[in-house]
Amino acid sequence: MSSTKFSLAFTYSVQVTAPPYFLGVFPEGLRLFFHSPTGTFNGHGDLASIRGRSLPQAGDVFLIQPNDIGVFDVLATLEMDDGQIVAERHKGRAFLPPGAYARMLEGKPPVGTAAVHAAFEFVTAAEQYSNMSRDVFFADGLLSFEDMTVRYEIFRIE
Numbered sequence: 001m002s003s004t005k006f007s008l009a010f011t012y013s014v015q016v017t018a019p020p021y022f023l024g025v026f027p028e029g030l031r032l033f034f035h036s037p038t039g040t041f042n043g044h045g046d047l048a049s050i051r052g053r054s055l056p057q058a059g060d061v062f063l064i065q066p067n068d069i070g071v072f073d074v075l076a077t078l079e080m081d082d083g084q085i086v087a088e089r090h091k092g093r094a095f096l097p098p099g100a101y102a103r104m105l106e107g108k109p110p111v112g113t114a115a116v117h118a119a120f121e122f123v124t125a126a127e128q129y130s131n132m133s134r135d136v137f138f139a140d141g142l143l144s145f146e147d148m149t150v151r152y153e154i155f156r157i158e
Helices: 100-105 127-134
Strands: 006-015 021-026 029-036 038-043 051-054 058-064 069-080 085-095 113-123 136-144 149-157
Touching (some): 006 136, 029 100, 058 100
Antiparallel strands (some): 113 136
């Protein structure tokens, strides 16, 4: 039996733009691009001193499958409160409300919320944040179509 433990490492809230940029309908689903201009990042536990924001160059390639499952790949750059830079990437799934695929094909946004699960990785040359490059992180979150915000709780595997 594994003795793996998880601890809350960060909370991360990101605003995404609406409407997204439409990339097209592909065999696997509807491909979109969301720009993510703002976000905040706060550490917890032994990482409580880590705070910052996401820089406006972030973006998300998002595939909505006909079964209303969203598959995403996000690239972002975080600027810590001390000015250090951390590159961030997360990939995962969003469990969209029923009918989301059909609504998007009609040019209408989904309504309600979507549960989101992702694996996060961080890369930095800043020595004080080197543990972020070394550790493994996963997240549970919620995407709100009302305010186009994704709120994550990011956990570290210990």
